[in-house]
Each structure stands twice: as C-alpha cells, then as structure tokens.
Amino acid sequence: MKKFSLLLASLLVSAGALAAAADMVTVDEPYVRLAPPNAPATGAFMVIKNAGDKDVKVVKADNPASKATELHTHLNENGVMKMRPVAAIDVKSKGEAVLKPGGLHVMLINLNAPMKEGDVVPITLTFDDGSSKKVDAKVVKTMAAGMPAMEHKH
Ligand SMILES: [Cu+2]
Numbered sequence: 114m115k116k117f118s119l120l121l122a123s124l125l126v127s128a129g130a131l132a133a134a135a136d137m138v139t140v141d142e143p144y145v146r147l148a149p150p151n152a153p154a155t156g157a158f159m160v161i162k163n164a165g166d167k168d169v170k171v172v173k174a175d176n177p178a179s180k181a182t183e184l185h186t187h188l189n190e191n192g193v194m195k196m197r198p199v200a201a202i203d204v205k206s207k208g209e210a211v212l213k214p215g216g217l218h219v220m221l222i223n224l225n226a227p228m229k230e231g232d233v234v235p236i237t238l239t240f241d242d243g244s245s246k247k248v249d250a251k252v253v254k255t256m257a258a259g260m261p262a263m264e265h266k267h
Contacts, residue, residue, distance in 0.1 A: 134240035137165030138204065143250035145178075145234050146214070148224065154179070155228070156218040157236055157250050160211050163204040170201040171210070173239040178228065179221035182236075186217045196220070201241065214255075228252045 141160040148155035157176075163169050174182045185196045194215065202217055204210045212218050219236060228234075232252040239245040 132165060133244035134163075134165070134167075134169040134242045135244035135246040137167075138163050138169060138238075138240070138246060140238070140246065140248045143236065143248045144255070145221065145228070145232075145250045145252045147228060147230055147252050147254045150227065153224060154220060154222045155224070156185070156214070156220055157234065158212045158214065158218055159248065159250065160209055161202070161204050161238070162209040163206055166206055168206050169204050170241040171204065171238050172201045172241050174219045175237045175239070176219075176221060176234050178225055178232075178234045180223035180225065183220040183222060184217070185220040187215050230254050 139162045141162065143157065143159035145157045146155050157174075161171065171184065174184055176182050183198045184200075184202055186199050187194050188197055189195075198220075199217070202210050202212070210217065221234070230252055234250045234252065235247050236250050237245050237247045
C-alpha cells in the first residue's frame with residue numbers, strides 16, 4: 114500500500130512537471146490517400162505541430178486498417194523516387210513536421226480491406242516519451258499535381 118501511494122505520488126509529480134508530448138502536439142489535416150483497387154498499401158499525410166518547449170519525435174504509428182504501419186520518407190535516388198522507413202519523425206519545439214506526398218508519410222501496409230472514399234482511419238501516433246495521440250484521417254481520392262506516381266511496393 115505504501116509502495117503504491119509512493120508510485121502514485123511520483124506519477125502525479127512527473128505528470129505535473131512535464132507536459133506529455135501528446136499534449137503539446139496538434140495534428141492538422143490528416144488524410145489517407147485512397148489506394149488504387151487491389152493496391153496493398155497506401156500513405157497517410159498530415160501536419161504535426163509542436164507547441165511545446167521541447168522537441169518531440171514520433172516513433173511509431175499504428176492503425177486498424179492495415180496489418181503493418183511504418184513511418185516512411187521518400188528519397189530521390191538518381192531521379193527515381195524511392196520510399197524508405199525512418200526510425201522517427203522529428204517535430205521541433207514550436208515547429209512542425211509536414212507529411213506530404215513525395216516526402217514523409219505514414220505507410221499503411223497490407224490493407225485489411227479495400228478502402229472507400231470518406232472512410233475514416235484512426236491513426237495512433239506514439240511519441241518518444243511514450244505518450245500517444247489518435248487522429249482520425251479521412252480517406253480521400255487525391256493525385257497531387259506534378260508528383261511522380263508513388264511506388265508502393267514493399
Ligand atoms: Cu511508404
């Protein structure tokens with residue numbers, strides 16, 4: 114009992130002293146690109162803003178619509194856009210990380226079922242301090258002008 118109340122007290126102290134990353138972060142305009150029929154994967158995009166005094170990192174993303182979820186970026190290798198997993202997405206203090214076609218994105222791999230326009234995919238972002246935030250990303254049909262067709266082979 115004593116041990117428990119000590120633990121509780123220390124949890125309360127740390128919660129008060131340090132704002133969790135999830136409380137400092139807001140996510141604007143989350144959406145999932147509608148995958149072409151039979152495509153096994155697609156990307157989710159959003160703007161992640163950090164109003165806090167500390168840099169935060171997104172270290173993991175999760176969603177119930179695909180079997181795997183990865184953090185990816187695009188690299189231009191000799192003129193060919195290729196996707197690579199990244200360990201984390203940095204969101205600087207008072208800054209933002211823009212996830213957009215051709216750049217950073219959340220990769221939804223091995224979709225459980227075909228998506229429809231207007232579906233909502235709840236995506237959970239986990240930060241480096243262990244806190245997490247759920248965002249509802251709407252499935253939209255989009256083909257960004259001037260972007261090379263994304264390769265979604267993994
Ligand atoms: Cu990707």
